[in-house]
Amino acid sequence: MNTIIENLEQFWYFTGFANASWQNLAMIAIGILFITIAIKKGWEPLLLVPIGFGMIIGNIPMFPGLNIGVYEDGSVLNTLYQGVKQGWYPPLIFLGIGAMTDFSALISQPRLLLIGAAAQMGIFGAYLLALALGFDPNQAGAIGIIGGADGPTAIFLSSKLAPDLMGAIAVSAYSYMALVPVIQRPIMLALTTKKERLIKMPAPRQVSQKEKIIFPVVGFLLTAFIVPSGLPLLGMLFFGNLLKESGVTRRLAETARGPLIDVVTTLIGLTVGASTQADKFLTGNSLKIFLLGLLSFVIATTMGVLFVKFWNLFLKGDRKINPLIGNAGVSAVPDSARVSEIVGREFDPNNHLLMHAMGPNVAGVIGSAVAAGILLGFLG
Amino acid sequence: MRDLRIFIISVLSLLGATTLGAQNLTDLLIGEVLVENTNGLTDGYGQRNGWIELFNTSSGTVKFGGCYLSDDESNLRKYHIPTSDMAAKLGPRQSIVFYASGNASQGTFYTNFKLRNGSTIFLVSNDGRTIIDKVEIPSDLPADQSVVRIPFGIKGMDFETKVNPNPTPGSYNGDVDAKTKSQIMKEQDPHGWVLTFIAVMVVFLALMILAFIFGWIGNANKREKKSAPKAKKVHKQGNMSPEVAAAISMALSMELGDEVYAAIALALDDYLAGGVHDVESMIITIKPSAGSQWADKTQNFRQLPR
Structure with missing residues (x-):
């Protein structure tokens, strides 16, 4: 009888019930909340x-x-987690993003690239604030990249600069990307007048196949020469785009934007989620990171919209840009561009801003990869 | 076509097998040499011998099995580092010590020659001819002092040779207390304004140059189009319902402009709840419903490469 009781007691110590803490339960509740939001909303x-x-x-x-x-070294989850830790999932995702992104909206109106650059102020605003809150420069850089609104970039940079904060940074980045419509809309409305929201932009011109092929090659050469530390992300992004646009590597492009990105997205999501063990995640720093992440999105959206308004002071006639596409510089593709379209249509159902907003949106992807390269170069 | 593929794969394999291997060995250098060891490092047999430290300057692992060490230029193959020893490799920026005991039978890391002042130590590639690195030992090098190669410069890839009164066998020869970039930035730019200013400038500069280049290419393209004779329009007919045909012809109407594309795409996207798949620009692709993949015969076809 005693043996049975002892064995049951031993079994009990191995169960989750015996080892549970309120922190674990809190994190499980957050996990369930994430799943609920994803499915319901x-x-x-x-x-x-x-x-x-x-x-x-x-x-x-x-x-x-x-x-x-x-x-725990050698466990299955730990092995899968190496892709996050060593930083090779994010470039693979960038390969897929490159293979699915149509840069023609950007190529047809290259001036819109500058909106993508302006929105990167979210990264550096958060960097300054993080330093003010007492984070070290490498940690501040990793936190700042949340403002790039680019999950793979955030994971890549934080795995290099501040691996201990990566879980909180990744979860923060993806959470606010999901909340882009909620965060951006009030800022866009607060910063624009009704007249500005009604600005109609001329239809973008059609882009030739030759231009689409030249873009990834020139874009890569230029950005990689300026910021070589961004090579893994920029190289994969532009390579994926070349696969798409070259017209002769359709199978490779389809794999990159289909099965490959699906597999890597599944693994990165699962392992980043699993890395948020309560003892490592539920800290004061995580709360600060969430606050800074929110502020970085706010700053990025604000700067994008204000930049367009400022630029409009120097533009005339149909050259004027609708400031409602300023938010799209935040590179949450294509969510922020979709917000531009939806808010634009609220005020004029015939004013379609989607194609225009896609320009700064994909420029934001390039801009955030460049910014990540700079931060890695200075702080890595 | 098949021959071309075989040729490309062969060339790549050859490059991988030879060029990269040779390139790796050149990343090695003799990091430190000590001749007379009276009070320092003892070997695995409890003896104090002179020693030679090899250092891997690269960021990758280098296997040095098969290379040679020598103190005689006329006999560069004096000590052969065993190829079979799995330990004969160096991780990124790591170093390893060879004891110059004069008795190679003691192990892989024991040379068959002893060191002497005034000689030159050679590290020779696995071909037995190519000298990877050499260090001249001063004839007046005091006991328990070493000749050391100390890294300097921003990249730490340049080395200066010095006599070191405090030898560091098997350890990094540079400043072990060197600050990280983050620590340096914390001291030099505590509030982050300098980095922010530079970074914003660089981001704007990079994207401005890109905008300029593509503005220029776009203009050149427009000029080219204007000068080219207008091509006759060809309309293709496919299997489509009259409603879809009408919608597309409306979109293609020159009077309505390109915005109609976006409007139709959005309407279809809303209506089909994400069933519209737009891969190429300006082309709306509607995926047919595949039904059950188990029942779909096309799923069983082998996708042969073209």
């Missing part, structure tokens, strides 16, 4: 479902030493 489901479930996996209370946790 449809906000970034491809990311929030894997991250949410990963959070649940990573926070199952367990007896240490079973070699199953994400931070």
